[in-house]
Amino acid sequence: MAIKRMDHVGVVVDDLEAAVAFFVELGMERAGGVMPVEGRWVDRVVGLDDVRVDVAFVQTPDGHGRLELTAFHHPVATTAEPSAPANTQGLRRLMFLVDDVDDVIARLRPHGGELVGEVAQFEDVYRLCYLRGPGGIIVALSEEVA
Known part of the structure; x- marks a missing residue:
């Protein structure tokens, strides 16, 4: 079985419109509007209860690289270390x-x-x-x- 493609990278943000504006200014393009997401299916996927988020996608001009920008309304997003340095483990x-x-x-x-x-x-x-x-x-x- 082979991977077909890398679809997107998810980024959790506190201000969705500001994040979209940042990436659009970088040169990415909006890929649709803001979409509210909630329901049992998303709770099951992410392993949290009563999830309510807004999601927006931006993509590179060639359409191959996409980011899913997500603002959590419930449960409130958390961070282990704000402004983590570049040598922190994980996606940096x-x-x-x-x-x-x-x-x-x-x-x-x-x-x-x-x-x-x-x-x-x-x-x-x-x-x-x-x-x-x-x-x-x-x-x-x-x-x-x-």
């Missing part, structure tokens, strides 16, 4: 290849994007940085050096 970052790292940083700052470290160059190949984004996740940016 989403990496995006962009045309201009400096431009993307400037556009994301008004949407809450904060540099984790600084922009650095890896050999003559990439300029890279980590930004803290919605829900404290790390969004890594990579720019190919010409």
